[in-house]
Amino acid sequence: MRRFFSSESVTEGHPDKVCDRIADTILDELITGDSETRAAVECCAAYNTLFITGEVTSRARVDYSAVARKVIREIGYTTGDFAFDKCNIIELIHGQSPDIALGVDSSLEDKTGGEAADRLGAGDQGMMFGYACRETEELMPLPIMLAHKLAKKLTGLRKDGTLSYLRPDGKTQVTVEYDGKTPVRVDTVVLSTQHDAEVSQERIAADMKQYVIGAVIPGHFLDENTKYLINPTGRFEIGGPEGDSGLTGRKIVVDTYGGRCPHGGGAFSGKDPTKVDRSATYMARYICKNVVASGLADEMELQVAYAIGVARPVSVFVDTFGTGKVDDETLAEIVKKEFDLRPAAIIETLGLRKPIYAETSAYGHFGREAFPWECTDRAEALKKYLE
Numbered sequence: 594m595r596r597f598f599s600s601e602s603v604t605e606g607h608p609d610k611v612c613d614r615i616a617d618t619i620l621d622e623l624i625t626g627d628s629e630t631r632a633a634v635e636c637c638a639a640y641n642t643l644f645i646t647g648e649v650t651s652r653a654r655v656d657y658s659a660v661a662r663k664v665i666r667e668i669g670y671t672t673g674d675f676a677f678d679k680c681n682i683i684e685l686i687h688g689q690s691p692d693i694a695l696g697v698d699s700s701l702e703d704k705t706g707g708e709a710a711d712r713l714g715a716g717d718q719g720m721m722f723g724y725a726c727r728e729t730e731e732l733m734p735l736p737i738m739l740a741h742k743l744a745k746k747l748t749g750l751r752k753d754g755t756l757s758y759l760r761p762d763g764k765t766q767v768t769v770e771y772d773g774k775t776p777v778r779v780d781t782v783v784l785s786t787q788h789d790a791e792v793s794q795e796r797i798a799a800d801m802k803q804y805v806i807g808a809v810i811p812g813h814f815l816d817e818n819t820k821y822l823i824n825p826t827g828r829f830e831i832g833g834p835e836g837d838s839g840l841t842g843r844k845i846v847v848d849t850y851g852g853r854c855p856h857g858g859g860a861f862s863g864k865d866p867t868k869v870d871r872s873a874t875y876m877a878r879y880i881c882k883n884v885v886a887s888g889l890a891d892e893m894e895l896q897v898a899y900a901i902g903v904a905r906p907v908s909v910f911v912d913t914f915g916t917g918k919v920d921d922e923t924l925a926e927i928v929k930k931e932f933d934l935r936p937a938a939i940i941e942t943l944g945l946r947k948p949i950y951a952e953t954s955a956y957g958h959f960g961r962e963a964f965p966w967e968c969t970d971r972a973e974a975l976k977k978y979l980e
Contacts, residue, residue, distance in 0.1 A: 723894070
């Protein structure tokens, strides 16, 4: 059966990603000063104004506006008529609600004589998903990995001066054709990149095919029928917060699996690891990747769900789409036995009280070996269940 699946990515200069980067860099600065920081920082960029809002409870002292301007300069919005590093900044930050803190500081289990790892309760209710498959060496779906690599290549060519007419904003999208579950070709590449006014669309199209698409997508996936839609509106000079407002957490599908796996709804950026929206999603990816790497399944989706103020998840659901070497119910029991899904244990297992978050804010939270949840250190031990 032939089918088509598409995923998109955006560059770090996309207005939503500008906001994600600022929120996560602020979080890193707070964690550097106080590893026990509680934070849920969100930003909104609208033309010449940046709002920094949310909750912060921390012993660290951070100049939020200075951090934001530094991030904006690093991204590259410093030239031309619209230099966003000179924007107006409005800060609206308050401490964590004491009602929420009641459940995070001491979980329901902790209040009734639980173990040390029961101390932290989940920072909110919700369901989180993880996923892994064998389509790529990263154990990720091919469409989202190609879209991320195209977006990252765009930024690299801009920053190293190879294509100096490029500007920070950009979007990519890749449609992959499958034969059953096997990716066989790239059907369509959509690429929109912000640019100087002086450059022609013909040159942009030629350069994108040579320096970006040709350098990223393996040649055996491209053929005479592959379609290329490059700056399909015909012009992309106005970008970033000048062209569209930006908001933290608005690219959650870009951040995860490009639509291949469900998303619970909670965003990641700006949130400290007591927020299971973030930490449990990372743990779910860690579990799925280790299970697939072990050979217990070729594809795996994991859902975990929490109640606010309760340490242990209220449910664990596994779907291997018929690829499991054991049945899904048995694999769910293996997951609960082998992996501690309480928030304090997740933080300890993945080392999440470190300033590692700014790097996650663009080009995906998964499929990049720099992050601890991408480690497959449990795969070998899981092989015992194959016997």
